[in-house]
Each structure stands twice: as structure tokens, then as C-alpha cells.
Amino acid sequence: MADLKARLVDKALAEGFAGVGVCRPDSAPGIAERLDRFVAQGRHGQMGWMAERMQWRGDPAALWPAARSVVMLAELYTPDHDPLDVLEQRDRAAVSVYAQNRDYHDIVKKRLKRVGRWLVEQEGCEIKVFVDTAPVMEKPLAQAAGLGWQGKHTNLLSRELGNWFFLGAIFTTAELEPDQPGEENCGSCTACLDICPTHAFPAPFQLDARRCISYLTIEHKGPVDEELRPLLGNRIYGCDDCLAICPWNKFAQEATEMRYLGREDLRAPALADLAKLDDAGFRAMFSGSPIKRIGRDRFVRNVAYAIGNSGDPALVSGVQGLCEDSDATVADAARWAVGRLKDGRTE
Structure with missing residues (x-):
């Protein structure tokens, strides 16, 4: 054995x-x-x-x-x-590394x-x-x-x-010798809990998915609660904050599978370009990508929220056309974004 x-x-x-x-x-x-x-x-x-x-x-x-x-x-x-670097580029989109x-x-x-x-x-x-x-x-x-x-x-x-x-x-069905279970080594560190923009961790080792940005941008259908929208920042698909801040990553090994390395057009894509995607364009851009499964409407909804959080009035024209989108949730997100940009709100 x-x-x-x-x-x-x-x-x-x-x-x-x-x-x-x-x-x-x-x-x-x-x-x-x-x-x-x-x-x-x-x-x-x-x-x-x-x-x-x-x-x-x-x-x-x-x-x-x-x-x-x-x-x-x-x-x-x-x-x-x-x-975490892309989070400071508010006219650009943050896409989860994976x-x-x-x-x-x-x-x-x-x-x-x-x-x-x-x-x-x-x-x-x-x-x-x-x-x-x-x-x-x-x-x-x-x-x-x-x-x-x-x-x-x-x-x-x-x-x-x-x-x-x-x-x-x-x-x-094979009998294999089991290994010793892993032991928790987080100690007193709370970096992952403290960095979470939406406070999705009610307590250490507990997650409330309803407040998690990965859940909100990928799994959640329909409009996101207005109180949470500003907290999404420019994250349009997933969130890496709690992973990226972990001190144990100083021991992380390099990935050897080249197909996981970020595409240049997805490391920090321009929000204005993403807002223009129709269904055909979305499918073409994300062929073979996990992003494809959420569909164009949910994706563009997220882009509209990010534009609303950008504080960049130059992006109003890019999202204005979505205010009458055939998808009601996209249209709602676009109107919210336009309103925030015209009011100069960034909080």
C-alpha cells in the first residue's frame, strides 16, 4: 500500500x-x-x-x-x-486571477x-x-x-x-495509506478578514456568500443591493482580496501551467470597451473562459456597476447607451451608474 x-x-x-x-x-x-x-x-x-x-x-x-x-x-x-494593483485603476476592470x-x-x-x-x-x-x-x-x-x-x-x-x-x-476503491490532516496555522492574523470590502466574514472561518463579491458578481442573478454596489469597486468578475493579502503567499510556488497565466487583455481591461459588448462579442471574447458561463447580461451589469464606481465622468457616454438595454437588470445598473457619475459620487 x-x-x-x-x-x-x-x-x-x-x-x-x-x-x-x-x-x-x-x-x-x-x-x-x-x-x-x-x-x-x-x-x-x-x-x-x-x-x-x-x-x-x-x-x-x-x-x-x-x-x-x-x-x-x-x-x-x-x-x-x-x-491588488488594478483596484487603483478605476477606469479599468479587475478580473479574478483564476x-x-x-x-x-x-x-x-x-x-x-x-x-x-x-x-x-x-x-x-x-x-x-x-x-x-x-x-x-x-x-x-x-x-x-x-x-x-x-x-x-x-x-x-x-x-x-x-x-x-x-x-x-x-x-x-483502492486502499491507499492516508496522510495526517493539515493543522490550522493562521494564528492571530486577520488580514483576510480586515481587507474584505463588503465584510463578508461574520466571524473567522465563516463566510456569508450574500456579501461576498465573488458570489455577487458570478452567482447572483438580478440587481445587486444598492448598499453593496459601491463596495464592488471595479471588480467585475470575482474578488482576490482575501487571497492576495494572505502572508502565507510568501511561500507560494510559481504556476507551471501557462494556460493559467493572465491574458494581456484581461489583466486590466478598459471598462469603456467592456461596456460595448453585445452577446456575440461577449461570446467571442470569452470563448474557453470560465467567465462565459455567466452570460453577457450579468457581465455587463457588473461592468456598469464598476463604471458607476469609477468617479470618471468621461465614462458616462460609454454606459449611457445601456440605460435602455433589453435586459432590465443591465438597464437598471446603467441608470444607477449614470446617476452616480453625474452626481460626482465615488463613495
Whole structure:
């Protein structure tokens, strides 16, 4: 069992993963209770899928009862620039680092399948691979597998990797030696909590998605509450503040997958250009990107909020034409933006 695991780790690292750990499907106790509290408090917002199939999401062993081991793998996407710099360029858009190039789901899943096929060939076992597409609580399982710990911002942290990495899972019927779980090492640091523009963390290790900018710009449908709109700043897809400020990133390793490195046109795109996108233009610009899944209307809604927060009256003409957009939410966002710019408001 130890020999098989050692060879599995070597194979995963050779395929490009930066970290590998193993746990049992039932080795992350407390998941169900945490999920129940999160949903009962309504902190999942419009993400109805969080409440669906909770018996599987809260109990990984129930997802596939035949599984004996879970292999958790880390895939680096460490940026080569400071994601916080663009926040000072108010006529430019801030796009979350992970979405500045190719969709990670496809890249990670293909890599997972190659590792999984190798394991099947070696052991004659069965496997199922998951990349954020099934009712799997990846972060608690990754902590149980020793890849790191869930920090106060609820994302996974690692002494060796920082916090810029995706997670993938291979459930298998093979018996593999489990690793020691990761231990929390945040100490007294509250940098991630303090930097959050919308105060989305009610307490350390707790997130209220309804106030999280990543949720508001990606998952939330319809108008964003007016009290939250000014707090979005120029963030139009996701938010990296709590990740970027984490001191553990001083140990972050460089990403080796070139398809994650930010496209030049997405590092700090001009808001005026993005506001002009129709559906065809949006689809063309974001082909192969995770941004494509939110659709043109939600994306342009976010752009309009960012323009309203820019304080730049020169952008009024760019958003004025959206005030009569066929999508009511876009039109509402555009009118809000025009009103703020004409009033000279930046708060």
C-alpha cells in the first residue's frame, strides 16, 4: 500500500500537480453540521445547489459507498503580478486571477483522468474524478488529506503552496495509506478578514456568500443591493482580496501551467470597451473562459456597476447607451451608474 501510494504521488507530480494527499471518505467529520448551519442561516444566497443533495455533500462516504480512499490534488495558478494593483485603476476592470485565461475545470479534469487511469492500470480498481462539478466538499477533504488547512477566509492554505491553487479529487476503491490532516496555522492574523470590502466574514472561518463579491458578481442573478454596489469597486468578475493579502503567499510556488497565466487583455481591461459588448462579442471574447458561463447580461451589469464606481465622468457616454438595454437588470445598473457619475459620487 505504501509503495503504491509513493508511485501515485510521483505520477501526480509528473503530470503537473503541485501537491498530493490521501484521506478516507469519512475522515472529515463535521462537514454535515457546518453545511446545515450555513444553509439554515441562508448564507448560500441564490446558490440553490448548495442545499440540494446535502446528504452527499455533507457525507463524502455516501457519494460513492464503494470508495475506500480519496486522493486530493492541488493545481497551482499563482499569479505573476499583484492582483491588488488594478483596484487603483478605476477606469479599468479587475478580473479574478483564476478567470484571466483558460477554464481550469477542463485542464484539471484531463490531468486527473490521466492520473486516475494510471491508478486503474496499476491496481485494477475503480475511480471517479471530480473538479468542482459534483456535491463534494473539496476543502475539508483536502485538509483531511494533509494538503493544508481552511484559513479564516475559508479557503485552503498551505505552508508550501500559499493559497493560489485549485483542488481536484479522485475517489477510488483502492486502499491507499492516508496522510495526517493539515493543522490550522493562521494564528492571530486577520488580514483576510480586515481587507474584505463588503465584510463578508461574520466571524473567522465563516463566510456569508450574500456579501461576498465573488458570489455577487458570478452567482447572483438580478440587481445587486444598492448598499453593496459601491463596495464592488471595479471588480467585475470575482474578488482576490482575501487571497492576495494572505502572508502565507510568501511561500507560494510559481504556476507551471501557462494556460493559467493572465491574458494581456484581461489583466486590466478598459471598462469603456467592456461596456460595448453585445452577446456575440461577449461570446467571442470569452470563448474557453470560465467567465462565459455567466452570460453577457450579468457581465455587463457588473461592468456598469464598476463604471458607476469609477468617479470618471468621461465614462458616462460609454454606459449611457445601456440605460435602455433589453435586459432590465443591465438597464437598471446603467441608470444607477449614470446617476452616480453625474452626481460626482465615488463613495
